[in-house]
Amino acid sequence: MKIFHAITDAEIVPVFYDMTGIKPNILISYAYQEGNISKLVKTYRSMIGSLYLDSGAFSVFTGASKVDVREYAAFLNRYGDNFDACFTMDDRFDDAEHNLDNQLFLEQELSRKSWKPIPVIHDYRQPVAEFRTYVGLEHKYIALGSLGARKKISRQVIEEIQKEFPTIKIHMFGQLNMKLLKQYRPYSADSAGWAHQAGRGGTVYYWRATDNKRYSYSYGGAESTQAKHIKNSPFWREIEDFLRKNFKYTYNDLHNYLPRQILNIYATIQFENYVNSLK
Numbered sequence: 001m002k003i004f005h006a007i008t009d010a011e012i013v014p015v016f017y018d019m020t021g022i023k024p025n026i027l028i029s030y031a032y033q034e035g036n037i038s039k040l041v042k043t044y045r046s047m048i049g050s051l052y053l054d055s056g057a058f059s060v061f062t063g064a065s066k067v068d069v070r071e072y073a074a075f076l077n078r079y080g081d082n083f084d085a086c087f088t089m090d091d092r093f094d095d096a097e098h099n100l101d102n103q104l105f106l107e108q109e110l111s112r113k114s115w116k117p118i119p120v121i122h123d124y125r126q127p128v129a130e131f132r133t134y135v136g137l138e139h140k141y142i143a144l145g146s147l148g149a150r151k152k153i154s155r156q157v158i159e160e161i162q163k164e165f166p167t168i169k170i171h172m173f174g175q176l177n178m179k180l181l182k183q184y185r186p187y188s189a190d191s192a193g194w195a196h197q198a199g200r201g202g203t204v205y206y207w208r209a210t211d212n213k214r215y216s217y218s219y220g221g222a223e224s225t226q227a228k229h230i231k232n233s234p235f236w237r238e239i240e241d242f243l244r245k246n247f248k249y250t251y252n253d254l255h256n257y258l259p260r261q262i263l264n265i266y267a268t269i270q271f272e273n274y275v276n277s278l279k
Contacts, residue, residue, distance in 0.1 A: 001186060001187065002189075004050070004189070006195075008032045008195075010028070010035070011039075012265075023047055023048055024049060024269060026040065026048050028040055030055050030067060033075075053083040055088060069091075069106070073105065073106050074109075080110070085141070087117055087118045089102045089106065090119070092122075099119075103117065118142065120173065128157060131161050135165055141171065141187070143170070144158070145173045146174070155180070155184075158184055172190075173190060194265055195261055197216070201218070202219050205217075205263060206230075208238075214267050230251070247259070247263070
């Protein structure tokens, strides 16, 4: 299983790599291409594991940005080969037929390529049937998005898809539910949750290898959080030693957004490694 860290700023990559020597898997949205794409595919590529491109469909669906499928096709024709995989333009989470039209258009425009954009499932009425459609179009790698505007794809649907199509690789969009990922072990998943948690609630992740578990803590910032304050953890001395030895951080560093991001990426990768070590 590969977990991709959805980013909006390429500069997190060299900072994380310089501190850890670890190459994270990165997903960048086409909506955030400005100032990022060139750095990711050239300057920082040696610091990255796998590199995926998302169309920015969520930003389009929510009205945060506008992306035209023809412009996206032109971009993929020019730069798509620089990515390990690219996703389709699934900009209507409530219109599976529209997304299929976009998929077929992109495949036509990219017919000279040796690869196709990865389709994304959104049909809230018949998600398995939509999945079956793309399998019929000879797709071996298919992503599970949301069903409609906000609803996550259920465990029942995931189980039905995995049972019917055990050889098809699955990507789970916006998914960092550790219990779910450990249970179903998709080929890949992505999330920006590590960054959102580090920002809005000031949450810090800590992966405790001795019990193979991720703990979430508040660092004591201005915004409230449901997480326990990190200094109240029974492992605080252990965490303090970990911060100093691995990152040269002290508690005061946690008041800054960047260290919280670094720690959350690190803990997520430790979880990924743990799951991949299981038989």
